[in-house]
Amino acid sequence: MLERLILFDLDGTLIRSLNGFIAFNEAIYKTFGLSGDIRTVIPDGNTDPLILEDIFTAANMKVEITEEKWRAFAQNLYESYTDAIQRGLMRVFPLPGVLELVRKLAEVKGIYQGVVTGNLEKTGRLKLEAAGLGAYLGLGAYGSDSRNRNVLPGIAKERWAGVIGKPLPSRHCTIVGDTPKDLDAARKNHMRCLLVGSGRYAVEELGLLKPDACLPDFTDTKAVVEALLG
Numbered sequence: 001m002l003e004r005l006i007l008f009d010l011d012g013t014l015i016r017s018l019n020g021f022i023a024f025n026e027a028i029y030k031t032f033g034l035s036g037d038i039r040t041v042i043p044d045g046n047t048d049p050l051i052l053e054d055i056f057t058a059a060n061m062k063v064e065i066t067e068e069k070w071r072a073f074a075q076n077l078y079e080s081y082t083d084a085i086q087r088g089l090m091r092v093f094p095l096p097g098v099l100e101l102v103r104k105l106a107e108v109k110g111i112y113q114g115v116v117t118g119n120l121e122k123t124g125r126l127k128l129e130a131a132g133l134g135a136y137l138g139l140g141a142y143g144s145d146s147r148n149r150n151v152l153p154g155i156a157k158e159r160w161a162g163v164i165g166k167p168l169p170s171r172h173c174t175i176v177g178d179t180p181k182d183l184d185a186a187r188k189n190h191m192r193c194l195l196v197g198s199g200r201y202a203v204e205e206l207g208l209l210k211p212d213a214c215l216p217d218f219t220d221t222k223a224v225v226e227a228l229l230g
């Protein structure tokens with residue numbers, strides 16, 4: 001049987017959030033008493049811990065993020081996102097073709113779908129739920145596992161080995177993302193990589209990086225499945 005582990009990035013790959021910055025900035029204020037703004041940095045492909053550091057650096061603020069502060073920020077972020085989603089202030093939706101794709105992949109025996117994302121686990125899972133993807137995806141590695149994106153694929157692979165009952169070879173694992181950082185993480189882990197032009201980077205730009213496959217979006221389910229399993 002053909003066995004493959006597909007590890008999806010979230011933002012820009014599977015989902016897009018409207019007004020997510022409001023909750024993020026609110027959590028910064030609640031935790032640190034400072035007005036940091038996520039819109040002053042390029043968060044794409046980065047982990048939440050590094051995004052937070054970037055925001056303070058961009059504002060020339062010297063902030064020591066202790067373990068305690070970090071835990072408080074994670075909790076505040078979860079609460080702010082939950083509140084913003086419930087009040088309809090923030091919306092999370094799946095990108096075109098994504099629902100069809102994960103449903104299709106869920107039907108194929110031997111295909112395992114997981115995540116590798118810079119989101120913290122609690123907020124990442126919240127976004128997946130809000131986008132209607134929670135029933136299909138969740139297990140993997142998150143920004144709360146490490147601030148270094150390049151170690152996340154290995155963590156996800158190990159967790160999946162526990163579920164599958166054996167480790168899959170790296171060449172049977174594919175990272176699916178929307179930024180050069182996703183590709184970098186795949187390469188560092190000797191995994192395949194499919195890049196999609198539904199985020200900040202245009203498909204032409206991503207194609208120049210020579211990933212194993214590159215698509216403008218996920219609207220052609222058959223083409224995505226072929227790119228993933230071919």
Ligand SMILES: [Mg+2]
Pocket residue numbers: 009010011012013044045177178179199
């Ligand atoms: Mg992304």
